[in-house]
Amino acid sequence: GAPQTATFTADMPLNRERVGVGLQLYGDKAGVIQEAGAFASYAFRIKVGTKSTLALGLQAGASSYQANLLEVRTSPDNQIDPAFASNISKILPNFGTGIYLSNDKAYLGLSVPRLIKNRLSEYNVGDYRSVQARHAYLAAGFVVGLSPVVKMKPSMLVKYAEGAPLGFDGNINFWFADRIALGASIRRNQFSTWSTYTTDALVGMLEVQLTDQFRFGYAYDRTMNGLQSVAPSSHEIMIRYEFGFGRSRILTPRYF
DSSP states (O other), X not given: OOOEEEEEEEEEEETTTTEEEEEEEEEEEETTEEEEEEEEEEEEEEEOSSSOEEEEEEEEEEEEEEEOGGGOOOSTTOOOOGGGSSOEEEEEEEEEEEEEEEOSSEEEEEEESOOOOOBOOSOOBTTBOOBOOOEEEEEEEEOEEXXXXXXXXXXXXXXXXXXXXXXXXXXXXXXXXXXXXXXXEEEEEEOSSTTOEEEEEEEEEEEEEOSSSXXXXXXXXXXXXXXXXXXXXXXXXXXXXXSSTTSSOOOSSOOO
């Protein structure tokens, strides 16, 4: 009964890496709500130094949103709640934008993947409106060498959603011989004031660069908030393969 998420992404450079194109497919299922979508992305890259690049990106696509609200039991005697009187099935077009500054040692990015606030339901009461909320993400990280065979990669992600607490992820990974990475992450959310945060989860991470083209990753997410009794943990698996290796100079492994 836990939420399930699956994603597939592909990206490639064009025009001597001045342009980047990508594709994202995803599926989400949480309770009676299911969403699946496809988005294409385009980025124009500008050299801002000998090793640094500024990328300006756009993405566009659509998702299929389904909510089987008739399956929800709203009261002990199952009286019909008007908000749950019918199922919802919608196609939701959207687009987003972002900016990304990076080199081979560090990165900084800001993005808003969904700009259109699509209405999810036609049922409205007072100020209540069921719409998609905009989310904004600020990400940053860098890599520093601790020894000839050990590299440290700290990173952070700040998440903002309209009507929700501010979220923060702090991560640290250690790469050994550019082949194996071990890391940990903490996820926190703003509770009521700017200085009050709650710890949502602790995460352990493993990445293995099996070959120059193939990478495998695993993460174990341990819930620490009030949902611990019903959703104590989750597992995430990542597989990455890089085509065309050797045709041009490519940094391996890709830290970002």
